[in-house]
Amino acid sequence: MLTMLRYIIFAPLAGAAINWLLGRRARSELFVGLVACGAVAVSTVVAFYAAFMHGGALHLGEAGNSTAPVFDHLWTWIQVGNFRADFGLAMDRLSGIYTLFITFVGLLIHIFATGYMHGDRGFYRFFAYLNLFMFSMLTLVLADNFLLMFVGWEGVGLCSYLLIGYYTDRREAGDAAKKAFVMNRIGDWGVVIGVMLIFFLTGSISFFDKTVGGAEVYSALARIAAMAPEAFTAQSIIAGGITSAAVLLFIGATGKSAQIPLYVWLPDAMAGPTPVSALIHAATMVTAGVYMVVRCSAIYTHAPTAMFIIAIIGAATAIFAATIGIAQNDIKKVLAYSTVSQLGYMFLACGVGAFVAAIFHVMTHAFFKALLFLGSGSVIHGMHHEQDMRRMGGLKKYMPITFFTMFAGWLAISGIPIWAGFFSKDEILWRTWSAEAGWSQSLHSFPKVLWVIGAVTALLTAVYMTRLMVMTFWGGERFREVNAGGQADEAHAAAYDEHEAPHDAQTASPGDRPHHAPGEHVDDHAHDAHVDDEHADAHAHHSGPFTPHESPWTMTVPLIVLAVLSTVGGLVGIPYALSSLFNAHTPNYFEQTLEPAVAHPVEKGEGARAAEGAGAGANDVRWLSPPPPKTDGAAPLSVGEGSQGESAAERAHSPEEINAERLFTGISVLIAALGIGIGWFLYRRKPLLRAPRLLEEKYYVDEIYDAAIINPIKTGSREGLWKIFDIGVIDGIVNGMGRGITEIGSVVRYLQVGFVRWYAALILLGAVAVIGYFAFMLTQYAAR
């Protein structure tokens, strides 16, 4: 039991190693697929056992209801002075939930990928990377200290890099991969500095109090929780205290979780194979930023300024990405912007102090977004690698399973009741309205503004998802009218094997960045004329009408499982306000499980509210852990030990609040229905309706970054630093001095006239003389 967690991370690592070393020689997709899926299956089984076993992090039985994490210490990684970083794993409730959905969704996506990647020449390589990713991601969430978390953090970035650039001969893939890594690195800078600041403030980088080999390691988070919260001021950001650390860590989160201003890599990352998009760029890796923020909730609750920043960035990203999502025609790009937008929701939740709601949304999002991505993969597969929705249409007849499963995902993301996304999104919106973060005391009306942004985003979400569904599954069969069939993913690799010119590399537009998604030009005839001629051969075998087909079982089974999860997965977190409607009085399992693992915003009058809540509905609450001692005023904010903080269920159960929450739930449902309605009537009639150019061009953010940052740095470095300063100034001075002091030629002449051997002999002679002398002295010394 004590050494169990390591199998969760090492099984995929072993799978990666086996596939990397043997996979190429095995030349068997069955072998590679079994190793990869088997490794993840081992992780999944061990993870579920570790979480639900007696004494496990998520074991909610009456007896073993401890909230203490399960530890697994491997070795002390770095120990210098008083700095110590262990290779130690820990599973508490937060990492437990993460581990479960990562392994389970990961397993499904692995299975899906065996079907999707069938026939790819790099099959073994793909699965080696995918397993390596699982190792990194699980290390990230199971790490018991900041630095090991950072190992996973960088590791997932690396795997993301390798997998985005998986089709190494596609230029746009290479560009996207590099962009992703560098954007992540900018964020990582914040994480590294933030970790140092935390060490500086607390003298530890561990998440938990623990004892390793007799040495006491204390929790940095608990130390910070014991400090006084910082004020809600702009100065605190640069003061070098808790707020600074919180903001620095959040910089990392903006990189990893694709928030403004570092979000631009995620849409480009769709150049990777679709299962990668589902696993890394929707379900797991991109939510790492949310994980970190929630893990550090003790820090954030003490840094209201940082919370405020997170809320603003989250809300801004949510609506910004949603507007772009409406205008995209590549099915994966729509989902990518949707992911950015949904991640914004999660951060909005963190920013208003609803950490549990954020994690809830992470989980449901993992289900429905993985489903939607895999569904899109199935569509792309069935459409002979076409990604452009303008060349789809009417697919529900041909791909019924894909259609029905994606239908569930559609309802889930739009926020239709009982589907998973509804509960989590509704929860976030409600908590935004009734924000309880430290900053909301100073800015009373601002949470309302954020709520409006969130609500508009919800509306837009329903619209663009309806558009996606309508363009793909309903309407005329547009693939019969144009040359559909593209070069996405593996088709491209196949074309390469047949020595056909890969399509994109030759049409890459000047400026290093392809401006059209694969196949996009075919619809646009003006653009088409000069591009497509030369590639007519390249996809001759795709052209002409064809019949889309349903995908094999390896792909549809994961879809069905995910569809079920997207449908019922939200039921673990039904808020009290809703369950009490039906007199069910079901506890909000999710909230009660996770609540002890996060810190709560320090509020005025918290004690009073707690007392009030106790009267209203406390007898309905079945405590899964021993009820925490009631405290007055600010609750003690230790993290990980779980003996603090009232359950939100208890706090929020005043009758007025329940009524308000119900009202807002009603509004959410209306918004979702309205969005679907707008989408349906707008796009059912005119599926090719174009959005404003500004949105289609993604607000020109990439172009602005290029012009304002990247190009000046490149030019400045080349012309200024290197050519003028290095070669001109420094070398000029040195060479000038050199010429002045000595005639360079005279030193060099020896080299050219064959004196070398003589010179070598001379040195040697000298050396021998010296050595002989030493030897002589040594014998003298020995004789003495």
Add this chain to the structure above:
Amino acid sequence: MLQDNLLTILILLPTVGALALIGHGLFWKRENDYRWIALLFSVITFALSLLLLTRVGENSDAAFRFEQKTLWIGAIGSYYHLGVDGMSLWLVILTTLLVPVSILSSWNSIKKRALSFYVFMLILESAMIGVFVSLDLLIFYLFFEASLVPMFFMIGIWGGERRIYAATKFFIYTAVGSLLMLVGIIALYYIHQQQAGAGTFDYLTLLDALKSGRVVITESSAFWIFLAFAFAFCIKVPLWPLHTWLPDAHTEAPTAGSVILAGVLLKMGTYGLLRFNLGLMPEMARRFAPYFVVLAIIGIIYGALVAMVQPDVKRLVAYSSVSHMGFVVLGIFSFTEQGMQGALYQMLNHGVSTGALFLLVGMIYDRRHTRQISDFGGLATPMPWFSTFFVIASLSSIGLPFLNGFVGEFLILLGTWLSTGFSYNWVATMIAATGVIWAAVYMLWMLQRVVFGRIRHGENARLSDLNAREVGLLIPLLILMLVMGVYPRPFLSRSRESVVAVQQRVTKSTGAAGSFSVEVQENKQR
């Protein structure tokens, strides 16, 4: 017997090998044997150097081991005095490892004057080992200078097109620096003679005299002596703006020369700073720390930015060295255990990673006879093994966690953050840490243009992948990258006490310039 004279044997063995080579060359003239003889001697040297680990164990104290002390030139009090401690231990082993690797890398590429090449290589090895184990300033100086000459010829004879220019520049730069150091050494001798009766070049005697206060260097002398030493070492490092010899030398040198230059010779500079500048003149080190930190940070950013725009892949790696060595200097002048341990570790990391990168660049140069990035592209398809190694070495250079570079860089940055030696240390850390972003930019961009993408030149499609010899010489470095990244303890725990001793000496000493400690106290507030 072997153990007692181990250091002498380590220094002598390569030279004996060089003699054997010449003897062989004179009598048999069998070209193919040279490399085997050189390899044999260097491998034996490496194996013997591992014996050093027996006495410098984990958690061993700061004392010197394998000490040998014999009067050399009695008239001037110069001793043949050798010893290793935790600081020099791994540098010696790095040297003895990189030499056989370099010899293997030259296996087929050195055709011209092979005998001289291997003779120079072995002499160079003797000199490099000597530098790291000398405990007498005069002996140190001799070895320091002796390492210059073989390298000068290696660049000048077996180098690329601009080899003469590069070799000359390298020679003049470093010779000027070391002459200044000689002046500094003599000044120390003179001061000791004046105050303690007899002059000495012995490092430990000097250190003892300075520690106990028997000998006090006046502030003004210390100022100049410190600068003289620092100038020599900073050229070697090289610290910005004294770095311009490096891109030329690294680029023009033959592969083996670049590996040794980057892997070992640069470390002589940082080792010298640690051992002599900090050890002998701690007050001055404190006083100068802010300047060194600023220059180091400029070097980190500058080296990375200039590396980014290099059209020549070898030059890119060379400029990346400027950036990485900036980190080392930054760590040394943080005067914290974390920073200095990190600096020492980063010296080893840089030797391994950059050494591997130069080897890899050499391997494609052997095949294509070009170093222009634009001539490559898409090598992943014809050369999968090469590409794998190249990517891993690059990632190690970028500082990916669980590869070696990360441990060193993180410790250096942490040490800088915790430093009390200069104000605004957190600003320094934040700026220096951006170097990690730039590293990703230039390395990945280079990878994208060399390894990934489509094949744009027909020749590249027919390139052969690495052969067994090439894989074999890279594997040890690859293993080291992983081990040093995942389990740094055997390294860090051996050097801890020696590094802490220097660190304590710098932070605790109140010598002639006692007022500086007040300054340090003031800065501590942050």
